Amino acid sequence: MKTSHLLLTKKQKVWLEIFMGLGVATFFVGLFMDPTRTWSNILLSGYFLTGIGFCGIMMVAIHYVSNSGWDVVIRRVPEAMFSVLPIGFIFMILLYFGMHDIYEWSHADVVATDPILAGKSAWLNPTGFMARLVIYFVFWILVGQKIITKSQEENSGGSSAIGLSAFWLYIGGIMFIFSSFDWIMSLEPHWFSTIFGLYNFSGMFTSGLAFLMIALILLRRNGILKGIVKIDHLYEIARYLFGFTTFWVYIWFSQHMLIWYANIPEETVYYIKRHVEVFGSLTIVNILLNWFIPFSILLFRKTKRNEKSLLIVASIILVGRWVDLYMMIFPPHYKIPVFGIQEIAIFIGTLSLMIWVFVKTFQSKGPVPENDPFIDESLHLHT
Numbered sequence: 001m002k003t004s005h006l007l008l009t010k011k012q013k014v015w016l017e018i019f020m021g022l023g024v025a026t027f028f029v030g031l032f033m034d035p036t037r038t039w040s041n042i043l044l045s046g047y048f049l050t051g052i053g054f055c056g057i058m059m060v061a062i063h064y065v066s067n068s069g070w071d072v073v074i075r076r077v078p079e080a081m082f083s084v085l086p087i088g089f090i091f092m093i094l095l096y097f098g099m100h101d102i103y104e105w106s107h108a109d110v111v112a113t114d115p116i117l118a119g120k121s122a123w124l125n126p127t128g129f130m131a132r133l134v135i136y137f138v139f140w141i142l143v144g145q146k147i148i149t150k151s152q153e154e155n156s157g158g159s160s161a162i163g164l165s166a167f168w169l170y171i172g173g174i175m176f177i178f179s180s181f182d183w184i185m186s187l188e189p190h191w192f193s194t195i196f197g198l199y200n201f202s203g204m205f206t207s208g209l210a211f212l213m214i215a216l217i218l219l220r221r222n223g224i225l226k227g228i229v230k231i232d233h234l235y236e237i238a239r240y241l242f243g244f245t246t247f248w249v250y251i252w253f254s255q256h257m258l259i260w261y262a263n264i265p266e267e268t269v270y271y272i273k274r275h276v277e278v279f280g281s282l283t284i285v286n287i288l289l290n291w292f293i294p295f296s297i298l299l300f301r302k303t304k305r306n307e308k309s310l311l312i313v314a315s316i317i318l319v320g321r322w323v324d325l326y327m328m329i330f331p332p333h334y335k336i337p338v339f340g341i342q343e344i345a346i347f348i349g350t351l352s353l354m355i356w357v358f359v360k361t362f363q364s365k366g367p368v369p370e371n372d373p374f375i376d377e378s379l380h381l382h383t
Contacts, residue, residue, distance in 0.1 A: 007222060007359045016352040023349015030342050036333050039098030041343055044325045045350040046091025047183060048207070051321075052354065053088050054176060055208020056081025057144040060151060061165035061172075069374030070236060070381045073228050076369070077215050079148050080362035081208070084354050089137040091350075092183070096130055102333065103129075105189045116190055124186055132182055136175045143168045151369065176201060184325075187332045191270045195255050202248040206290070207321035209241045210314040215358070217311050224367050231305050232383045238304035238313075241294065245317065249291035273331040282337060286327055289320030322347065 008016070030038030059078035063071055099106045104117070105124040111117040117124070147168060150161035177197030185196050193199075216234060219225040259267045274283050294313045303309040330337065369375065 007219075007224070007363055013356075016356050019352035020349045020356070022345050023347075023352070026342055026345035026349070030346075034342075035098065036101045037338055037342060038346075039095065039101045040329050040333060041346045042091060042094055042098065043102065043183065044322070044329050045347055046088055046095070047325060048321065048347075049084055049091055049350060049354055050088030050179075051204035052208055052211050053082055053085025054140065054172075055205055055212070056083075057085065057140070057147065058169065058172070058205070059208070059212065060147060061161075061169050064147070064151075064160055064162045064165040065169060067162070069377035070233070072372045072374045072378035073225070073368050074212075074216060074233055074237075074378075075151065075372075076362060076365055076367055077212060077219070079151060079365070080358050081211065081215075082144055082148060083357050083361035085137070085141055085144065087353060087357055089141070092133055092137070093130075095133075095183075096126075099126060099129070103186060103189075105186060120189060124189060129182060129186075132178070136179050139175060140168075140172055143172070152365065173201075176204070184328050187329060188270060190266060193255050193259070193270075195251060199248075199251045199255055202244060202251050203290070203321060203324050206241065206244045206248050207318055209237060209244060210317035210321075213237050213241065213310055213314040214318075217307050217314075219362075219367075220307075228368060228379065230381060231307070232381045233378075234307065234310055235305050235383050236381075238298055238310055241313070241317070242298040242304065245291050245294045245298070249287065249295075252287070252291075274327060278337050279327070279331055282323065282327055286320065286323050289316055289323055294320075 027038060027042070030041070056078040059071075060075060060082070062068075063075060095102075103124075104110055105120065106126050106129075111121050122128075143164065147161045147164050150164065177200075180197045180200035184200065185192060213234065216225065216229055216237070220229055256271060260271060262268075273279065293316055297303050297309055297313050303313075326337075326343075372378075
């Protein structure tokens with residue numbers, strides 16, 4: 001059963017097209033004006049998209065592995081989020097053309113004169129980088145699509161995908177950790193952190209939950225999921241969100257405290273760049289947006305059961321995710337923050353493309369898995 005509701009008006013579609021076109025135009029202009037800044041923005045946008053798509057399929061896989069029933073009626077939303085993952089793949093593949101502008105280790109002459117980079121060259125080299133990138137996405141997309149297919153089959157009495165989901169979570173999760181080393185941590189190849197992957201994982205999952213929350217609320221208001229997704233379902237997602245915003249700051253503090261306390265120059269250089277002048281102010285903004293403000297709002301049961309407060313919190317977290325990625329990607333190349341039309345246009349274009357793909361995918365499927373054995377339990381959820 002396909003939904004007959006229109007998720008986007010004609011005017012909204014036009015605006016999305018305008019923003020996407022503006023993003024593409026800004027990208028090409030930026031290649032001539034400041035290629036390092038442009039490719040940094042592409043990395044940020046591609047990693048952001050990848051995280052939303054990854055979280056979507058991860059939520060579906062968690063549903064099957066945990067054999068949960070409460071989230072059946074919301075499952076089509078994370079399934080539609082998964083459709084964003086191939087778009088993230090396209091963005092990340094583009095980095096092949098901008099690799100030399102943002103990755104120090106991609107220059108053979110630099111590696112030849114640097115003992116540390118030479119020692120890491122077996123892993124950090126252009127061929128290995130691109131090969132692993134393809135392997136990550138091929139696994140995530142192909143195995144993820146099999147899980148989605150099995151989920152869709154439940155509308156006709158198909159079987160679940162517990163084993164496949166467990167396999168995806170285990171291998172896919174490890175791959176995500178390694179991908180964060182490849183794509184983000186290697187921007188500063190002399191520095192490393194053993195919990196950097198877990199830090200990125202927490203940020204990815206929190207932003208994915210925020211997107212899921214926004215999508216559910218808007219679909220309720222649109223009428224598609226009204227009477228199906230209740231405030232109780234939003235409350236459950238809000239509890240996830242509350243927990244993982246705290247987990248994010250716990251990992252942030254753990255990484256910061258251990259490195260800063262040890263006071264080893266080759267390690268503390270990462271935070272010195274991010275604790276001075278304007279970048280230092282952005283560090284505070286980062287913590288406020290990703291933890292303090294969401295934590296303060298979601299601390300109370302009343303606000304976790306209020307659509308308006310949840311919409312505000314989720315929006316703040318998505319902005320916070322952009323700031324968090326900005327703080328990981330830009331300081332290696334710029335002593336002071338650069339922010340202007342390029343950052344705005346490319347990211348707004350990215351968001352527009354993400355919304356476009358998400359809406360088309362969701363609208364092509366039934367809004368709920370009608371024949372799932374836990375459908376009644378989910379419809380009558382009470383918390």
